[in-house]
Amino acid sequence: MDSLAPHTEVRVAVAQCFRTLSTSTEPEDIISSLQTLLSFLDEGPESRSTPDQRAEFSRAHFTRTLQFLLSNIQADWLLGLSAAQRTDLWDGLFLRGPPEQALLVLMEGISELKASTSLDLLISITERFLLSGRLAALLWSSCLQTAPSDSPQLRETLLARIVALPDLTANRLHLKNKPCFCPQQYFTLLASEMLTALERTCQALKDGTDCSLIFVAQTLGKVCVQGHSGPVFAVMAPRLSVCTRSDMVWQRVCWKLLQNVPQRWMESVLTGLVQAVRGPEAFGRIIGNLVLTNKKAQYVVTHKLLLLQYKYETQVLRTVLGYLAADRERRSLLLQVLRALSQAWANPSAVKHTPLEQQLYVSKALLLSVNLLRDAELQELRSELLQCMLGGMQSHLDSSVVRIRHMGMVVGECLSARMDLNNTKLKFEYDQDEETLELLSLMTPISGEEPEEEPENGVTSPQETSEKTTQNASSENKSKSDPGSDLDSDDEFSPYDMSADQEMTKESPRYLRDCLETLISSEDSVRVELSLRVAEGLVRKNVFAAREISVQLTKVLLHTEDKYSIRGFLSLRQTTMVALTVTDCIPVTQYLTTEFYSMNYGLRQRLDILEVLALAAQELSKPISEERSPSVGVSSCTDLTPYPGDNPVHWRQVVERRIQNKTKRLTKGATQPPAKATPNRYAPVAGHFFFPLLSNYDKPQVTFDLLGGDHLVLGRLIHTLGLFMHLAVNAPVAAQMGRALLDFVWAVRYHADQMVRRGVLFAVCSVFLSMPSQNLLVDLNEQLFETRTWLADVAEGDPDEDCRNLAIQSLVLLDKSLKKQLQDQQALGMET
């Protein structure tokens, strides 16, 4: 009976209050009822209620009370209360009761009410609820319940409400949302409230009270999985890192917290944390040996972060690998990771089929982990690493992508240096760009302190030189001060006339035939250089003379090697050959296209042929301008015009420029005078450039297998063909060319090498751009459908980003062209 008494007592009192509030109009009655309700919440010595009563009220009546208040939010008595009374009595009920119940009721109220003063009231209460630290109280109260008293559904709902609060308020308030409900601020607040709860937990543990971190862990997990790990860990990680530095209890609390994170949310918590902490030590302090106890965590840390995802900064890799290396028990995982990494790096299929960024990421991870190995462990893994290094380097160096080759070189160098193979090291030549430097820098471990500044070498040199000059000066002085024992000075001889002693300038050849002779037979480097320098100008100056020996000179140039290290040799040779091709188009193209498929040429020469043809076609397709510089587009200072294939921007620019040209801009108006019509020199000869190159591609020779190992050339060939196609826009032969080109590339559209695929897509793009749209529909009727399917497939699934973009580009072009054609046909039909 004793235990029943407070329950009924409370129930009667609460019912009494409800009745008064719903019927009475007297302000005094209202106030006293509210005060009665409040009194059940008051703790402290002057409280009018007993602890039993308070507990019963919290358990059974608080939610009901709040719901009742909300349902009467429009009542007259509420408006009758003064502001102070309302804050004290009405709001107080929300802010002083059990926070989880209050939050649930508030969120329910907010989602039900429409925009009104009542909603504003609720919002302001919620705001105060958040700002007065009630969330911390909520979390802390959950920590104290070692066994969950309420139902899982309730907890689930509560969790959802806490995490979704910014969404709920934003949906309701739209533009009038309060700043503290915005995700950035709210989650920062939530993070600090979680920290408060953890801090109280630590305190309680020190005082000997048991606590449960399950709910906090769940909150953390849910927040992270919803994508708010950034702001949360921005607050939590630094604080946790500091607290765990010296305090064992804090460390225990952190470990427990992470253990309690549910499996399905573990990944997002760990990835969020690993990005936010600074360095492996802090990470290790916070998560402890979680990777050893928790399968999911192990999978995330050792596999997913390293091998499957590749978006993270290098710092994350350092943290993860450093964490694995820091502890004796975790080191076995490091070795396991290293094995997996080396296999992933060396896998030839991965080199071909995974995105470049991922390969870079794996390379970084590999280098970092190798660097963390001890020598003994290195011995153990030596044979595996060696195998990985050799196989992996082979597949990297085989790649036609420069960056992948560089990656292979750098990793090979670093691995061989680390493994100390009989004191031999690999050494490659490559350009030191940002990427290679970054990879190389990974081999130097980062210490906590700033590395000491080394004295710069440059400092000493000025002293040296000054010393030297003083020495010189002193010796000069000496020679002057002592007039020489011999009186017979040089004056006894009177000099001869020396005015003819001028600097040597060799005369450059004035006739193209002289150039040819020199290039064929001369061993004199200066004459060869001069001949090369003037050859292009001579070709362009005297077209008739050039036509007489064009093929012969082309042949000689094609076989000329840079024996004398002439500056700008490649570009000089190239511009001359381009000039020859432009001047005497048909014979030279005939010669070059035949030579392209003949025996005994190096890859470099075949690439040169393609390059020359491409540049010549480009020049021919440009309108003739009167004042043109002798060297077209190639400045003599650059060593060589970059290969189009080396530089994907080049042809992307071409395509984009074309699209730009096709886009009508209404604002532009007719400010530019219409271009003067000039004959297109390329259109009549386009076929000579194009068709011979298509004829022999599938006949492998001893020295040249286009469809086999020489895919570098294949990629360039297709790209060049695409360029010819692109330049042949408006030419009568374009339709034929387009059909032939599509047929040709169809066979290699799924080539393993991405440069070839890029070339193919570029060629397809240019077909769609250059072919007249009626031909496209009529001639390529059957192929179009298949091509579309293939393009869609590539746009979705190709590992190479450029390929995907190009495929999308092609699809857009195709659709545009088809649409135009169909509309034209409709228009024609209407007219008739």
Next chain:
Amino acid sequence: MSRPAPSPIFTLRGAGAPLNTLHFSCHGGDTPLLFSGSGKGAIHMWNLNTRRAETVVEGHSGNSVVWVNTLRGTDTLISQGRDMRVCLWDLSEGRRAVLDSLWTGSVGFCQCSLLEMSTGTHLLAFAGQQTEEIKIVELPSKTPVCTLVPDAKLGMVMCIKLWQPDSGPGPLLLAGYEDGSLLLWDVTQRAQLNQTKAHPEPVMCLTFDPQCLRGVSGSSEKDLCSWRLDGQNNLQLQDSVTLVNPGVSQLCVRGDGKLLASAGWDHRVRIFGWKKLRPLAVLQYHTDLVLSVAFSDHQDPRQRLLAAGSKDQRISLWSLFNEGADTG
């Protein structure tokens, strides 16, 4: 005011190959001779009276001859070829036979240096098989005297000059190296006495005048660098002369110590006053690199000649500044 540029007094043609080295032998005997070594392995003996090649010998199996000299007192010719051999020839009484040969092991272009000792023997210094190595042997016994290898890495030995100082006990050796350094060696002590960096590029040639202890070296750039030895055997760099065109293949000081001749890569021979390196003449005749210059050792100063051998396969002979000897 100044006299017009001189012309050669005569030229010698028909060697059929670039002329790497020249050596006069005019002091004694009846006929003044000029020896030349060609790029195709032939050694010509030119009779300067008839101006014809008297004899041609081939002893280096077609490999370029880089240096020829005669051993005074005997009719012995010594020649160095790029077949890594040094040959001694017996020329007395019309014989043309190889007496002896010596394997050097050097693949470089460094010419040997010969020094006559008082005892009738000769010392021959040549570049050895190792990059920086210089070997010295005694001739005709071929006894090795010493091997000189510097401590530092200086690159190949480019040119050497062996001489006997008046004061010191043993012969000294000057060597120019690929990195532009000049080293002074004491042959008897086998010790390096001094080192200086004369050029930024390899030292292509050097010559040294033991009378006034001054020397000059040339390189592939435009500067001729002169230097002297002080009392403590220290090499001191002195003023340098800047040429119009870069590259010097050989330098030669006339026997009376008054003229310096340089063989230039710009096809020209330049004449300087040796005391102050004042430019005196530029000799333009050749159409390709001048590879060698030599002053003749005529006993009568008025007959003295300058010979220049070029890659254009000709030798030009000049008579210059002989009148000074007349008056003084």
